[in-house]
Amino acid sequence: MLGQQKHIKHMASSSHPSAPCAACKFLRRKCIQGCVFSPYFPPEDPTKFANVHKIFGASNVSKLLNEIAPHQREDAVNSLAYEAEARLKDPVYGCVGAISVLQRQVLRLQKELDATNADLIRFSSNQNIIMNPSSSSSGNALQNPNVLPPHYGNYSWNYNPN
Amino acid sequence: MLGQQKHIKHMASSSHPSAPCAACKFLRRKCIQGCVFSPYFPPEDPTKFANVHKIFGASNVSKLLNEIAPHQREDAVNSLAYEAEARLKDPVYGCVGAISVLQRQVLRLQKELDATNADLIRFSSNQNIIMNPSSSSSGNALQNPNVLPPHYGNYSWNYNPN
Known part of the structure; x- marks a missing residue:
């Protein structure tokens, strides 16, 4: 969705080749053909470049x-714009706060x-006892794949800003 | 823990007032008293400043x-160092990937x-029927506070880098 919006903006920018991109306008320089900023900083969104430039x-x-690589530049610019906006909103933690x-x-x-799975195991054990009083409760009656621990990604951040 | 390490490094840096901080050494300038970088970029960790400088x-x-404010500067530098390192590891998404x-x-x-809570409600209803066959199952027998939806924070990121 965001990618589509950016594409539309880019198209709009390209339809006015004489209008300098937001970066060249901000830097007060001529926006030449092949300008590295032009596809990603359309003149309609001057704040995006201003934020990225400031940070x-x-x-x-x-x-x-x-x-x-050219096909990854739009994502790179958008992630930079996201980081820049977060840093302007929260100068101490930036997007690390998120x-x-x-x-x-x-x-x-x-x-x-974990607590809900423990409840579920308890209910399952109780039900076993009610339905089959002679059976012993193992506590492992319910083999729910949902109890697997999650993957925590490659990054970690141990600060607590609050 | 990280904060303690930083503090120890800072102490180590302060114990050699003649040694320029990593920033001043990198920038080849004299590290004067009151240098804004000195408390946060000890000479023992040149990579930290090099990364932050590059990004x-x-x-x-x-x-x-x-x-x-001075008391927040250490956290600010460490969050910048974290962002810089993430951007160097992943130039396209940086810490937005995380x-x-x-x-x-x-x-x-x-x-x-949600799925585990649904299982728990089903178990609870079944147990009610077994213990009290005349009662009707409401599906709301278990009022578990864990089913409350979580708070999603102030930031959002809709890109999927994979």
Whole structure:
């Protein structure tokens, strides 16, 4: 959806080749054909470049884009814009604050899931006793694949901003 | 734990006031008293500044630090170092890739939790029928507070890098 919007904006930008892209307008320079910023910073969205420029600097973004395959540049610019916006909203933690929130949410959900699975095993054992009083409760009656621990990804962040 | 390590490093740095901090050494300038980088970029960890410099630029980091209260600067530098390292490892998605992984993990855990709660309600209803065959199963016999939906935080990221 976001990708589609960006594509539409890019198309809109391309339909006015004489209009400089938001980056060249911001940097007050001529937007030449083949400008590395032009496809990703349409003139209709000046804030996107302003944010990215303020946090990363135009030169760093330009270098980064030149090191990335063309088909991945739009995603790269959008992730930079996301990081820049998060850093402007929260200068101390930036989007690492979101990582911290999500990591705590994962831990809380895992704890809830463990508790619910324990309840389920208890119910299952009770039901076994009611239906078959002579059987012993093993506590492992329910082999629910949902109790498998989740994969935590490659990144970790141990700070707690709150 | 990480905070303690940083503090130890900072202490180590302070114990050699003549040694320039990693930032000043990298930028080949004199590390004067009151250097904004010195407390957070000890000479023992040159990579930390090199990464942050490559992604954000020394000037942007210096501006950012001057806009932040001194007691929050260490956290700010460490979150910048985390973002920089993530961007160097994954130039396209940076730490936004971690956000994407965590968001998918939250959704998966929530789905697992919903399924386990549904199992628990079914077990509870069955047990009611066995113990009290005349009672009707409401499906709401179990009022488990764990079924409450989680808070999803302020940030969202809709890209799927895979």
